[in-house]
Amino acid sequence: MIGRLGLRVAVALVFLFMIAPILSVMVWSFSGGRLFVFPPSAWTLKWYGSIPPAFLAALKVSLLTAIGATVVGVAVGVPAALALVRGALPFSRALSAICLSPLMVPGLVIGVASFQFMNVIFDVFRLSLLESVPGLILGHAAFTVPFVIRAVIAGQVQYDAAIEEAALSLGATPLRAFFTVTLPMLAPAVASGAIFAFLMSFDDVPVALFVGGGSATTLPVLILNSVQFNFSPDILALCSIVAGAIVLLVALCSRLFGLDKFTGPSHS
Amino acid sequence: MALKRAWGFLLLPALAVLAAAFLMPLANLGMKSLHLFAGPGREQPGLTLENYIAFLEDPFNWGLLGWTSLLGLLVVGISLVLGLPVAYFLARTKTRWRPVLFLLVIAPMLVSVVIRNLGWIPILSESGVVNSLLIALGLVSQPLKLFNNLAGVVIGLVHAFLPFLILTLATVIQRIDPQIEEASINLGAGPFETFCRVVLPLTRPGLIAGSLIVFTLAVSAYTTPAVMGGGRVLVMSTYVQQQIGTLLDYATGATVAIVLLVWGAFLSILALRFSKAEA
């Protein structure tokens, strides 16, 4: 019994550790006292009214980028995952490996490589992708595409081929069976892949640090800069809203699609 | 047969995007590492392996590799100590709060790393929660330095990657038949002894795979060392950023990035092998 109690206490402490920084952002966003002195001496809502415009602009860049990169990921990733599983393509193992390989590459390396490659593109085509949202979307596509492909491949592994045969035996043509049975069944996998891709793009620092900047500075990069140079508590309000929104989104999705599909290495 | 070929066309858009966003940039990076530095933002013509030779000959770089690995090992060790009990608990608990507990593991993982790092500042700073508690309890007389140094980086990295380890281990432990544990207890082993003698050995492939994943993520992480180290902790990734972002030495930056890439990819493939072996 003591062993069991000990286990519970240990587990509770680790959970506290897990949620501590998120709670901390939320609590201190209401603090009116001197910066970071514990416990806070006064409470206020004023930070929520004075979020700096630069941060709102950066939030907009981040959202646009994440939406764009997710759309690209789904648009090219879903057909690719279908082809890889059902196409019986030659070299399908090698093709899968190529499509998933970016997930093994550190985010910083992708950032540096994108940055240098976009320099080359500018030199050759006079096309300026650096410091632009399209550039950020292209850079992030390096990991949103494989994320969606991986999720949709996993989604196909779990299901029973007899279900499509059932549709055929009931009179559906192969095309009809694909749209009325196969695709709807893949919807949870596509959705979880898309949400994961969105959050990874929204979270990214290394790629945005090299590729973004100027009018295309993302929220994480702006926060990073302000932590390193001129920290002020007014950013905590925005961070606490963003963190709350992400937790809610994840909670909602885990209810809708199950939690297991949300696992996998990220870039940080 | 025509149908088979049609599947191939579905793959083309993805390959095109990945070529533009990943494969060509990576090839270009590799080429850059084969040129010599010729002043900020420029390289000399002519291919050479000089950069790699210089990298390997410089004891500073070996120190950097060693130091980064040490950091990775520290993060893996602490994560294992913290993660094993939680993974075991999550795998075996029958509480109806289980989905909520899983959510508590997953949600922090998905909240932006920078925001999480930011949240640590008020907790770890000199007048923060931890130091206030330690001083109030009389455990220390001077506030501990837990931020803008190695300690901060380790705390941040453990927090960032612990969920991966917990989820990997919980999946493996869940697959172990609880009756095996009951058999061990029935034969006279206590719960802790059963855990060490039965559960841990059966979890070994998961332990190795999970540790490799955490180690890979930790040694290649950029954001957390940059924020939590306050610019005072130099690891492989921050060094690359410094070379390219500050010194504009693209050649050296590309070389170190390639070393980091090869190292990371090697560890990832190793981790994949172990997690396949366990499945």
Added chain:
Amino acid sequence: MAEVELRRVSKAYGATEVVRDLSLEIKDGEFLTLLGASGSGKTTCLRMVAGFVIPDSGQVMLGGRDATRLPAWRRNTGMVFQSYALFPHLSVAENVAYGLTVRRTPKPEIAARVAEVLRLVRLEEFKDRKPAQLSGGQKQRVALARAVAIRPEVLLLDEPLSALDLKLRGELQAEIRRIQQTLGITTLFVTHDQGEALGISDRVAVMREGKILQVDTPVALYQRPASSYVANFVGTTNFIDGIVLDQNGPFRIGHARDQTQVFTAIAGENGPSFAKGEPCLLCIRPENVRLGAMHPNRIEAKVIHVTYGGQHWVADCDRADGGIMTLNLPAQSGIPKPGEVVTLSWAAEHGVLLKIEDRSHGA
């Protein structure tokens, strides 16, 4: 409704021949079961009728038309899959309606038909549930309802009960039979469970290595098996090696070891012919063996053990020739002790004579 026929169909995967030159006829409204061990080719035959397997040679006839190369979705067959294969994203009613929707049946008619078949499988109140919210037995009934809703020419059942527990299996077996009789639908059922096959079918086809060994009513199959494989696969059987002494009138058989020991017997179904002096196999069901010398065919044996089987005792005895004789004893009767030497006997019509060529008893 229609009759189904497989005409000399064969199918090979690489070097493995799974179905070999097989012919089978299912009459209109008949319930026919393909019974066989795994790998006997029974599921391949079923999938040929469904259109998921195209035979390398031979023809598949549905309702008198050649359907060999007709795509699965153009055939009017209702199939129930082993894994149920319900559409997880659709409700029970939507699952059942699926085949009607793709046939562009008018909405009111779909609603009426769905209600009708759900009533038939007694699941009206579950129509809005998702498959994940149903028990195994309920899923199976939805799968059945979905298959019959399209009013198929033939109902195909691929080991539909194998994932269920014993009690539920019995209930659903009766339910399937009831629905089949109500609709009068031609049905092809695949199973490896002989009890299931005997209990549900009009006729049973026993398959082995891609061929049909015997097609018969359950009673004929059990009482007059055509081969030792069938005798052994369907129920429990005692075998005695013998030699044909006289093939005119009732057969007279001498024991292979001791030809002074003589038995009388009848030939198996479709009575194979035997030559005088030919080695043969005598097959006697345990429930036809009596304790004591009340019948003309007798053999001495030593009781090994007696076990209680609910309705009767089961006694295993050692014969002098090294074989084992199993017999059933009424539950009320006295039972012999282990070690006791007893005389066992049976009537001539209960001894079935079989050819010896097929001696490898599978099952």
